Amino acid sequence: MIKFKHYKFDDIVSSSKKKTSSGRNAFFHMKEYDFLMTRKNPNVLEFGVALGYSTCVFINAVEKTGGFLYSCDIIDCGDRVIGSGKWKFIKCDDRNVNVIMQSGRIKKFDLIHIDSFIDYQKSNSHVIELLEKWSKYLVKGGIITVRGVDNTPYKKGGRKENYRKALMYERVHEGIETFLEDNKGLFKAEFLYGSVGMAYLIKLKD
Numbered sequence: 001m002i003k004f005k006h007y008k009f010d011d012i013v014s015s016s017k018k019k020t021s022s023g024r025n026a027f028f029h030m031k032e033y034d035f036l037m038t039r040k041n042p043n044v045l046e047f048g049v050a051l052g053y054s055t056c057v058f059i060n061a062v063e064k065t066g067g068f069l070y071s072c073d074i075i076d077c078g079d080r081v082i083g084s085g086k087w088k089f090i091k092c093d094d095r096n097v098n099v100i101m102q103s104g105r106i107k108k109f110d111l112i113h114i115d116s117f118i119d120y121q122k123s124n125s126h127v128i129e130l131l132e133k134w135s136k137y138l139v140k141g142g143i144i145t146v147r148g149v150d151n152t153p154y155k156k157g158g159r160k161e162n163y164r165k166a167l168m169y170e171r172v173h174e175g176i177e178t179f180l181e182d183n184k185g186l187f188k189a190e191f192l193y194g195s196v197g198m199a200y201l202i203k204l205k206d
């Protein structure tokens with residue numbers, strides 16, 4: 001039995017069919033869910049748990065497919081999910097590969113989801129560092145998803161105008177483009193827009 005403190009999976013499923021900003025965000029996560037449902041015993045690694053929206057979606061997928069979810073956050077989010085033997089929470093910085101990899105027996109993941117720290121640095125940004133560090137722990141055919149590639153709502157005159165957030169999400173998009181440029185042919189990328197957007201990077205080769 002999976003019980004969440006903050007979200008209900010059925011609500012996320014219904015929301016994903018609505019043409020609202022939160023519906024768009026739910027749709028992005030349901031796309032990850034649909035991908036996991038095509039895999040046998042998929043292993044998932046997520047960075048950034050907070051109240052566990054993405055965690056709720058991933059656990060529902062791994063419970064049904066015989067997979068396992070590792071979730072990492074610098075704050076203690078270990079009590080967000082009650083009653084799943086398919087979940088392990090790791091309190092750690094997401095750049096700490098050794099600690100995270102030693103927390104379980106998984107060597108490679110089917111899906112790695114990035115939704116943690118965003119910085120403002122144009123070069124060597126957190127997202128580039130994560131993509132460089134973690135792409136080798138993804139199976140061929142697996143996906144890395146990165147939340148926050150659309151800054152439209154935060155731009156000047158936008159629905160939620162906010163200079164800092166507009167810059168942050170621009171940096172995430174730039175970071176992914178830089179990584180793809182530096183690793184040509186390794187991934188096929190798809191950027192989806194609306195809400196704050198999501199990038200899907202499909203690994204083409206080891």
Ligand SMILES: C[S@@+](CC[C@H](N)C(=O)[O-])C[C@H]1O[C@@H](n2cnc3c(N)ncnc32)[C@H](O)[C@@H]1O
Nearest residue numbers: 048049050052053054073074093094115116117
């Ligand atoms: C946007 S929230 C995550 C939202 C979550 N994915 C969801 O769907 O509800 C970002 C989270 O990243 C965590 N975080 C920030 N920097 C981090 C880092 N370096 N390593 C791991 N987690 C980090 C924060 O503590 C915060 O809980």
